Amino acid sequence: MGLFPFAVRRALQLVPVLLGLTLIVFALQAVALGDPVRAAMGQRGDPEAIARIRADYGLDAPLWVQYGQYLGRLLRGDLGRSFRQQVPVADLIAERLPATLRLALAAMGLAALLGVAAGVAAAVGHGRLLDAAIMTVALLGISTPVFWLGMMLVLLFAVTLGWFPISGYGEGDWRHLILPAFTLGALHVGYIARMTRSSLLEVLGEDYLRTARAKGLHESVVLLKHGLRNASLPILTLVGIGVGDVLVGAPLTETVFAWPGLGRLLVAAAANRDLPVVLGATLLFALIYVVANFLVDCCYVLADPRLRFAGGRR
């Protein structure tokens, strides 16, 4: 199976997931808003007027019909209007999304780079002090709350050393990106380093690596070309899962660094109970996650052609 048919088949598998996640957001909305007309008009509102408005807005329809209407609005890109700012939620999200994507990509890039490098170093020095040191740091990275790490980095690199700005977007200046990206990616450096180390240790004992060495290839070629490439699938899986972790950390990191992204929008809206914004941002986070996983699955097929016949990962 080529990449395109694989991608189409995988995309079709996403349909039930997308329906499921819209159903969850719809259910949250139904619980949250209850009866918006009664909420707006109060308990003493004229029952006839209330009934008329409910009919006009389709709120008297069965829930499954309302869900259908909700899906229709989503397909048109209509996420409702912000209670607070009285502007379309889609506009607010479109304004914030680029900052979050920029931060998430930088964080994942940094995590993949540092994690793989640390994992390779640990595997090469397996059983020695360097291995133990790298694995200890990786474990610490996994155990540290992302927002606390962010504040500690601010304290050291911004307040004490003055190398980077304390917070803010800085109109896209890269110096503003470093600390938030490192904070968000740090958790994943640990995971990727641990996974790289263990997958590499597994392939290092394989016959084809012994053959490669016997052929007289340089150790770095053996390690990077033959070893790491064959160990790359579990690492790629982790990078894929990492997109989810990065999105989990986004509301926290963006809050610490006053980063004007989707996460901060979500947190501020949750604090103000601006529910259309909360639910819109939540839905978008899930969509990014689903799409990112889809892209990672496609990358698998590029990395390991055998999977074209097996039908992808899992």
Next chain:
Amino acid sequence: MTGEGWGRPLVRLLRHRGALVGTVVILLVLAAALLAPVLAPYDPARVPADLAARSLRSPGREHWLGTDLLGRDLLSRILYGARVSLLVGFAVALLTAALGATVGLLAGFYAGTIDVVFMRVTDAVMAFPTLVLAIAAVAVLDRPGLLAIILVLTVVQWTTIARLVRGQALALREREFVSAAYALGGRDLRILARHLLPNCLAPLLVSTTFGVASNILAEAGLSFLGLGVQPPAVSWGSLLAEGAVYLTVKPWLVIFPGLAITLTVLGCNLTGDGFRDLLEPRLTR
């Protein structure tokens, strides 16, 4: 495991250096939380009469970890905060284990339609970054209490265990001992409880131990964002939120609660690593 009882694994666990350190850390933190009323030098919530003199004190002999804006002793607040953080961490871990194991066992054992339905629900919940879904649920519930936070975190965290147990159950249902149990007239519920569940306990225990760590982090994250426990209750996350305002001038208000979280989560992760090494040696390299 059932054949040799719990004695030998316990000895092996104590010989595993990481697991031993992790377990000791968890036990110490648990003891500190339980004994908070005895250990805490001050009332964690009471604003002292000499507020001006005690506000934002640096760590010293009188207040080992300093005081906050309202002159409250940070050490006492961290000790009491441990109660909420650990309660949420362990309660959510137990509830997710129960819910996830039930869903996973039923899906894996019965397969077919039940499996498809349960796994589609799992897929949909897993599509949300956990903290994002938790924030949305908390916003919908409008400043919920501690019990509601525990339930919210359970609802967003159970899927990993469900997936894990389902995989185990799918493999186990084909094994001979299950067929033998049927041949002996065993009923579904009995086979599930007596044969499948005990064989899923090892991965369940490993995953639940790591779960305690991620639950503590999730609660801290929610409380840091002002969406978790509300005053006068304190958790480590809410202490960090209070301290964040003074990060550049009184950093200890942030450093110590964060260290408490990191140490505890590290303890859980070390113990989880140890359990995995001992119970699932296949996965250890």
